[in-house]
Amino acid sequence: MTTSIAVFGSAFNPPSLGHKSVLERLQRFDRVLLLPSYAHAWGKVMIDYDARCELVEAFIDDLNLPNLELSRLEQEMAVGSEPITTYAVLSKLEEQIPDADITFVVGPDNFLSFAKFYNCQDIVKKWQILACPETVNIRSTNLRDSIVNKRSISHLTTATVARMLDDRARYCFHESNDE
Numbered sequence: 001m002t003t004s005i006a007v008f009g010s011a012f013n014p015p016s017l018g019h020k021s022v023l024e025r026l027q028r029f030d031r032v033l034l035l036p037s038y039a040h041a042w043g044k045v046m047i048d049y050d051a052r053c054e055l056v057e058a059f060i061d062d063l064n065l066p067n068l069e070l071s072r073l074e075q076e077m078a079v080g081s082e083p084i085t086t087y088a089v090l091s092k093l094e095e096q097i098p099d100a101d102i103t104f105v106v107g108p109d110n111f112l113s114f115a116k117f118y119n120c121q122d123i124v125k126k127w128q129i130l131a132c133p134e135t136v137n138i139r140s141t142n143l144r145d146s147i148v149n150k151r152s153i154s155h156l157t158t159a160t161v162a163r164m165l166d167d168r169a170r171y172c173f174h175e176s177n178d179e
Helices: 017-023 049-063 073-077 086-096 108-112 120-126 140-148 159-167
Strands: 004-010 031-036 068-070 101-106 128-131
Touching: 004 017, 004 086, 017 049, 031 049, 031 073, 049 068, 049 159, 073 086, 086 101, 086 120
Parallel strands: 004 031, 004 101, 031 068, 101 128
Antiparallel strands: none
């Protein structure tokens, strides 16, 4: 039997209720891989990769959706600080799980810039693409701005992620971080 896998790549810088609104609509898939960017292709400033993975794991636990899992595939593929392309990730995943039916989930920011993706036309030919906009207009930028300005974030992310962001200095942000 073919396994259906949705690949949801994001900076998760940090995970927000906007991400949650996308993930809740992916329950028809057997597996949904949350794939934090290891090195962002367009130079986005991000908090430490391991710290973002910790946040994603807590986020997954809070959401309690049975098909969600953290994927560190980009870290496994990384060579120095070179960005990992979506095409490379999907190809590697197809190599690892050849009988899987793979769908790349594109959020609103990536949907508008999809033409800039490396081998975007080959991605469309080889794999399914699902444009899945957020139904809750809360972005990682909102979280970072609230943290920098010392405002509450409990209404912007899940409870455990909010506590982690409040408690740990390693998740600190500066005004210069991009979305």
